[in-house]
Amino acid sequence: MILRKKQQEIKKLILESSFEAKACHLGSALSCVDILVDLFYNILKDEDVFIFAKASGVATYYAILADKGYFPTEKLAEYLKNYPLVSKEVPGVIWSGGSCGHGLSVACGLALADRARKVYVLLSDGECQEGATFEAALFARQHKLNNLYVLIDNNSFQACGAIKDILDLETAFKFLKKTLPNCKIIKTIKGGDIDFLQGTKGHYLNLNQESLNQALKQI
Numbered sequence: 184m185i186l187r188k189k190q191q192e193i194k195k196l197i198l199e200s201s202f203e204a205k206a207c208h209l210g211s212a213l214s215c216v217d218i219l220v221d222l223f224y225n226i227l228k229d230e231d232v233f234i235f236a237k238a239s240g241v242a243t244y245y246a247i248l249a250d251k252g253y254f255p256t257e258k259l260a261e262y263l264k265n266y267p268l269v270s271k272e273v274p275g276v277i278w279s280g281g282s283c284g285h286g287l288s289v290a291c292g293l294a295l296a297d298r299a300r301k302v303y304v305l306l307s308d309g310e311c312q313e314g315a316t317f318e319a320a321l322f323a324r325q326h327k328l329n330n331l332y333v334l335i336d337n338n339s340f341q342a343c344g345a346i347k348d349i350l351d352l353e354t355a356f357k358f359l360k361k362t363l364p365n366c367k368i369i370k371t372i373k374g375g376d377i378d379f380l381q382g383t384k385g386h387y388l389n390l391n392q393e394s395l396n397q398a399l400k401q402i
Contacts, residue, residue: 189250190220194375194402196246200259202390206267210385211240213375214338215305222303222334223247230300232293234278236286237307237336239386241269248275284313287333291319294331303332309341311359312350320362333366335359338373342386376401 197212215237227233235244242263249256253275262273269280278289290304310316323331335356339346346352359366374380377398380388390398 186220186224189224190216191402193220193243193246193250195399196249196256196259197242198390198395198398198402200246200256200263201242202392202395203260204263204265204267205389206242206260206263206265207387207389208239208242208267209377209388209390210340210374210380210382211237211307211338212242213377213380213385214371214373215240215243215336216375218305218334218336218369218371219243219247222305223251227303228301232277232290232300232302234280234286234290234293234302234304235269235276236280236283236290236304236310238268238280238283239342240307240336241267244269244276245273248273251275283307283310284315286310287316287319288322290331290333291323291326291328294323294328295326298328298330301330301332303334305334305336307341308335308337308339308346308352311335311352311355317355317358320359324362329364331363331365333359333363335366335368336371337368338371340373340382340386342383344383 193216201209245262249259271279280286286304290302294302356368374385
């Protein structure tokens, strides 16, 4: 019940700040709310490290950082202006991500540098179409990075369509599960609870006042 309430609070922050910022990528952000709320409020410890690799869903990451006091919630819209991507200029963020496919490599480096800490990384399913992701997975296995924890947001859609129609990942997921000892592929819904943001519709859509009100009623 407590986590459910926190999920709703974070979704409200995402929707209202993205509306104010005229920012897109809501579908990507809403699909990973439950994953990140569980991670940040149940699992992560102060000594752990987190890399947010699915750059386009960054509104969720920023909303949680604001909720945890890294910066005032009033700053959220400023950080999300127009076309938000994760930036280390935002308090609490340690790595800037733009092009997908690099986050797992960064996480591997952090895990190798200090095996006494746990390193968590959130990937999108679309990132699993990138060759660098598989090079990093092989590196992690070679160096026995058992302190690396990989979470994959499997919402089945990317910017231009369904994953299965663009580059199916069934075999890729099997490889990653076999290669990475601490890899979880988590089935989600792109757009979360908000029906008109589900699938590819919510990737580039900006909210107006009417659609914001409609979305807030659905969380």
